[in-house]
Amino acid sequence: MSAESGFVMRAVEVHKRFGRLHVLRGVSLDVKPRETVCIIGASGSGKTTFLRCINHLEKIDGGLIEVNGHPIGYRRRGEKLVEDRERSISRQRTEIGFVFQRFNLFPHKTALQNVIEAPVHVRGVAKNQAVADAEKLLTRVGLGDKKDAYPGKLSGGQQQRVAIARSLAMKPALMLFDEPTSALDPEVTGEVLDVMEELAHEGTTMIVVTHEMGFAKRAADRVVMMDEGVIIEEGPPEHFFESPTHERTKAFLSKIL
Amino acid sequence: MFIAVAVNWHLVWTRIVNPNGIFAHALWVTIYISIVAQILGIALGLLAALMRMSSFRPFRFISGLYVLLFRGTPVLVQIMIFYLMIPGRSLNLLLFHPPETIAAGILALGINEGAYMREIFRAGIDSIDRGQMEAAKSLGMRYGMAMRRIVLPQAARVIVPPLGNEFNNMMKTSSLVTIIGVYELFTDAQTFQSNTFSRDIAPFIAVAFWYLVLTSIWSFIQAMIERKLAVSEHGDEISLRERAVAIWTEGGGMVRSAWPWRARA
Ligand SMILES: Nc1ncnc2c1ncn2[C@@H]1O[C@H](COP(=O)(O)OP(=O)(O)OP(=O)(O)O)[C@@H](O)[C@H]1O
Ligand SMILES: [Mg+2]
Numbered sequence: 001m002s003a004e005s006g007f008v009m010r011a012v013e014v015h016k017r018f019g020r021l022h023v024l025r026g027v028s029l030d031v032k033p034r035e036t037v038c039i040i041g042a043s044g045s046g047k048t049t050f051l052r053c054i055n056h057l058e059k060i061d062g063g064l065i066e067v068n069g070h071p072i073g074y075r076r077r078g079e080k081l082v083e084d085r086e087r088s089i090s091r092q093r094t095e096i097g098f099v100f101q102r103f104n105l106f107p108h109k110t111a112l113q114n115v116i117e118a119p120v121h122v123r124g125v126a127k128n129q130a131v132a133d134a135e136k137l138l139t140r141v142g143l144g145d146k147k148d149a150y151p152g153k154l155s156g157g158q159q160q161r162v163a164i165a166r167s168l169a170m171k172p173a174l175m176l177f178d179e180p181t182s183a184l185d186p187e188v189t190g191e192v193l194d195v196m197e198e199l200a201h202e203g204t205t206m207i208v209v210t211h212e213m214g215f216a217k218r219a220a221d222r223v224v225m226m227d228e229g230v231i232i233e234e235g236p237p238e239h240f241f242e243s244p245t246h247e248r249t250k251a252f253l254s255k256i257l
Numbered sequence: 258m259f260i261a262v263a264v265n266w267h268l269v270w271t272r273i274v275n276p277n278g279i280f281a282h283a284l285w286v287t288i289y290i291s292i293v294a295q296i297l298g299i300a301l302g303l304l305a306a307l308m309r310m311s312s313f314r315p316f317r318f319i320s321g322l323y324v325l326l327f328r329g330t331p332v333l334v335q336i337m338i339f340y341l342m343i344p345g346r347s348l349n350l351l352l353f354h355p356p357e358t359i360a361a362g363i364l365a366l367g368i369n370e371g372a373y374m375r376e377i378f379r380a381g382i383d384s385i386d387r388g389q390m391e392a393a394k395s396l397g398m399r400y401g402m403a404m405r406r407i408v409l410p411q412a413a414r415v416i417v418p419p420l421g422n423e424f425n426n427m428m429k430t431s432s433l434v435t436i437i438g439v440y441e442l443f444t445d446a447q448t449f450q451s452n453t454f455s456r457d458i459a460p461f462i463a464v465a466f467w468y469l470v471l472t473s474i475w476s477f478i479q480a481m482i483e484r485k486l487a488v489s490e491h492g493d494e495i496s497l498r499e500r501a502v503a504i505w506t507e508g509g510g511m512v513r514s515a516w517p518w519r520a521r522a
Contacts, residue, residue, distance in 0.1 A: 087399065
């Protein structure tokens with residue numbers, strides 16, 4: 001899959017501006033197959049923006065992001081990179097699952113319909129095949145019995161698990177999670193984190209923005225600290241949490257732990 | 258001051274219970290013009306709304322100009338202009354070959370309606386959280402599919418009630434095409450009245466009754482559609498009988514649209 005670079009995701013010196021606000025100031029990060037990377041950092045440091053750049057919900061202003069060896073949102077024409085067509089951007093997005101802070105389930109569709117929507121209408125999978133797959137996925141996230149429920153009738157934790165199943169249904173090469181539990185009541189964050197931990201241990205390649213340090217310790221292969229639009233420190237969780245080197249990391253960890 | 262009005266109630270009654278063949282045709286023309294013009298208005302309104310939300314500046318400009326021109330001038334004037342612009346022979350329009358007067362009326366009413374429908378579509382689409390489009394896109398949907406399958410079905414609940422009111426207005430406004438010589442309900446009443454050489458208002462009371470029948474039937478259909486939309490989302494059931502009662506007691510769809518920007522020429 002990641003034949004060319006050996007990385008599922010490769011970000012090189014990514015810059016992003018919102019008008020005058022320079023949000024990403026040269027972010028570089030490589031993610032290997034089967035790796036789980038947790039991104040932490042203070043509010044406003046650019047974590048969400050970075051994730052949104054990876055699946056081109058935001059255009060980048062400089063640098064390069066590759067998924068499976070292909071530049072995202074741009075294609076090579078000779079030496080230059082030119083903006084890609086909508087068709088190919090969409091095709092690349094099928095390889096990248098995105099789990100939002102606020103779930104963003106389709107409220108006019110049942111849990112099952114949410115999950116089969118993209119396989120059927122984007123991938124062109126036969127409906128009965130898609131339904132069978134979706135039922136398995138919903139069972140896997142512990143919601144086999146809720147498949148006919150509308151999102152409005154599900155709790156936040158259940159909705160987020162449906163959202164995870166919906167992304168997994170596309171069999172993406174990379175899963176992105178943007179603070180998937182921070183909109184949830186504390187008593188249901190566990191059920192969502194459990195599902196994600198299982199995915200991590202099964203070898204799903206994922207990037208998780210999270211404030212759940214317990215989850216990062218258990219599930220991450222690598223923890224990355226973002227500060228003011230750059231990555232200032234990274235390492236395996238044991239090192240990262242025990243002996244952070246950067247002052248900002250120490251300050252951040254002491255606040256949050 | 259008291260104005261004595263001589264109403265020939267017998268005539269009103271005859272025109273209502275015993276309409277002639279010409280009347281039936283006029284009724285059909287009114288319905289036909291209203292439906293086709295409304296469909297045209299819906300299509301143009303959706304197109305203009307999408308253009309208004311486009312990131313391509315010329316699209317936004319065209320959409321803005323369209324609304325400015327067609328909401329800023331009387332529909333009566335627009336009807337006249339379209340009538341004079343259309344060549345004097347029948348057109349090929351949606352499988353039918355309406356005489357040029359009807360075609361001009363439909364075009365004018367439909368294009369005018371599109372300018373109002375744009376705002377309704379925009380309000381509906383705006384009411385849907387941006388996260389819906391983003392979720393659809395992250396699953397690999399393209400803009401068109403995401404609109405069609407995710408955003409518009411949800412926006413429909415917001416769009417359909419004012420759209421229903423628009424159609425209600427359309428059936429009444431369509432009477433304006435009488436000035437370019439289309440023989441529809443109002444023309445029928447006026448012709449009858451001028452043939453009698455009297456100032457009797459009976460033909461107009463009768464025609465008012467027929468408009469009321471049309472708008473009432475529509476209000477009922479509208480209530481059914483809205484109920485279906487409500488049920489399909491969350492199942493908050495309101496019985497049809499309750500809706501029907503509401504139509505008559507509160508004016509239902511027959512009141513002028515409650516949209517503040519909606520002031521018809
Ligand atoms: N669409 C936008 N337009 C303008 N500014 C934006 C936009 N999106 C984000 N920003 C700004 O970019 C900065 C980084 O935002 P971002 O959401 O990436 O931070 P974050 O690290 O995810 O923070 P949090 O922990 O609060 O989610 C913030 O200052 C934010 O206000
Ligand atoms: Mg964020």
